[in-house]
Amino acid sequence: MKYQVNFFVNEEPVELYVDANKTLLNVLREELDLTGAKEGCGAGECGACTVIMNGKPVNACLVLAPELDGAHITTVEGLADREGNLSPLQEAFVKHAALQCGFCTPGFLMTATALLRENPHPTREEIARGISGNLCRCTGYKKIIEAIEDVAEHTEGGVRK
């Protein structure tokens, strides 16, 4: 049986018929071709699939597709503005070279976006704790933290002043 779900992805309304045994991550990647969110572990350990659901960062691999009805989802594809200008966080990740292979980057960007919305000027320690649900096997985290620190210093909650 298929379940009708009406929800918003990056502020665009979406209507889909989904299987119950699919996850939000499956829907984003396979139905909507939004492949920014990645499957790392599929069990809520690595954070590579982090998206913002109803204002809060969640692991897309742990949300069932039928739960999407009425939800607002923001993915990494929704961070740039309509003209394609990257968000301050995305720019800072480029500037600080806060990525190597890039697999974990969309997850980090979504977690950091949510973190700065809740806490616009976090300390280094708060940033480190804030991204603890995202694993990166390349960078050693230092440059990621520096990128987020840069944005925390120069913006108000990740939004250009």
Next chain:
Amino acid sequence: MKQFNYLAPKTLPEALQMLADYKESAVLFNGGTDVVVRLRDRLIAPDYVVDIKHIPGLDDISFDEQNGLTIGACATMNAIGENEAVCKHYPFLAKAALSVGSRQVRNRATCIGNICNASPLADTGTPLLACDAVILAEGPDGRREIPIRDFFIFVRKTSLKPGEIVTAIRVPYIAGAEGVFTKVARRREVDLSTVCATVLRCGDEFRFAFGSVAPTPLRLVKTEELVRGKKPDAALIEQAVELARSEVAPISDVRASKEYRMDIVGLIVRRGLETLAK
């Protein structure tokens, strides 16, 4: 994941009816951080998944001194850990809630789910045990209150009857109580507990609740009896540490050896008594 039917009851009676109709073929679905993984790994393969998050009021958290703290079944770990009353009156519970998983997981995972899973190392188990919390359940035979000490039966086994749904947990308010939650794990964030514990002082009484040292989270009743009403001097602390070690039955596993866990139990009892005795 095997194919299943997703049900989203809007009321508690509706949800209870679904459990009554579909019995063992139904699984309750709350935050999903455990159930989705179990579905994916095919450890469970239900025909019906009953999502209780659409039932109004189940995510409430309320507090007054008379009734204590009431945590609704669908209140998330982050909602609990950031709740003003929880932080003020039960800081050790807030700390336990925020020690679970990652921020992303805590935005979905619930305290009631944690308790109903009945893992030996349930992080929110020990603060609730230390406070003598009461589980509120509704089922085919009506409403029932279960003291948390009677709730955990064995690894992943609770005293819930078939068809029952936990609607909330009530945590008594103990004026002047002071508690310490400790989680020992291999890494600081996003890990399961090697040992977790809550030590609570209420007047001249100490309570010790431990997780991951027995098949269920448990209270060290003999150790509590030993120190009740006494000033914990060095000799008494030594006795309490020894007695505490005899009350737990940890195993060796991937996270730590039995001996290590024993030592940690003694250490937590010692530090708890030293910190909280005034």
